[in-house]
Amino acid sequence: MADLATIARPYAEALFSSAQPTDLASWSEQLSELAQIASAPELVLLANNPKVSAADLSQLIVGIAKTKVSEKVLSFLRLLNQNQRLGVLSEIAAQFNLLKNQSEGAADVMITSAFPIEGEALSSLLASLKKRFGGKELRSTILIDPSLIGGIRVQVGDEVLDGSVKARLAQMQMSLSA
Numbered sequence: 254m255a256d257l258a259t260i261a262r263p264y265a266e267a268l269f270s271s272a273q274p275t276d277l278a279s280w281s282e283q284l285s286e287l288a289q290i291a292s293a294p295e296l297v298l299l300a301n302n303p304k305v306s307a308a309d310l311s312q313l314i315v316g317i318a319k320t321k322v323s324e325k326v327l328s329f330l331r332l333l334n335q336n337q338r339l340g341v342l343s344e345i346a347a348q349f350n351l352l353k354n355q356s357e358g359a360a361d362v363m364i365t366s367a368f369p370i371e372g373e374a375l376s377s378l379l380a381s382l383k384k385r386f387g388g389k390e391l392r393s394t395i396l397i398d399p400s401l402i403g404g405i406r407v408q409v410g411d412e413v414l415d416g417s418v419k420a421r422l423a424q425m426q427m428s429l430s431a
Contacts, residue, residue: 257344264341265348268329276323277353283318283326284346290317291342300339307334351410359390363408367401367417382407385414 272280290296291314299305299313311331315322322330333339354360362382364370370378375395383391386409398406402418 257341258348260338261341261344261348264329264333264338265345265352268326268345269349269352271325274356276325277356280323280326281346281350281353283320283322284342284349286318286320287314287322287326287330288343288346290314291339297340300334300337307331310334310339354392357390359392360386360409362386362391362393363396364393365396365398365401365406365408365417367397367399367403367405369397370395370405378405382409 268280268284269277291300296310296314299310308331311327311334314330315327330342333342333345350361362379364378375393379391379393383389391409400419402422404417404419404421406417406420407414
């Protein structure tokens with residue numbers, strides 16, 4: 254089977270090229286919510302049911318969504334359903350968000366910490382990360398993972414900076430066992 258990213262890329266690029274710059278944030282939000290809904294196990298079963306039409310499935314997904322879905326995004330969803338590509342929607346949403354960020358000179362940063370990071374510590378961390386990643390605006394998401402023991406793990410795109418105690422212990426274990 255083809256890689257999901259390979260299947261999703263043309264869809265994300267086509268949707269991105271048809272969007273107006275003012276629509277990008279709204280469409281990104283809509284796609285993310287629709288992807289979350291479409292990945293629910295119950296909806297996956299419905300998508301694979303030949304008795305459920307693509308139009309009905311699209312209407313059901315849009316009906317569940319809390320945000321108002323624009324007509325173009327609805328047409329896009331119908332197209333995905335007709336081509337039986339609903340399972341790729343989460344990857345399409347991720348790639349659309351990546352294209353949106355590139356056009357805005359921004360990046361999403363996932364900060365995983367053993368302990369909550371707030372206030373001045375977070376501001377200082379984001380300022381140093383901004384320098385590290387060429388002055389891009391960073392849109393941060395913070396996760397708490399006690400298994401890191403201490404330190405942080407930062408992911409921007411496909412680049413990972415792991416300064417956690419867990420990673421250092423694993424490194425030490427590898428060097429001692431070699």
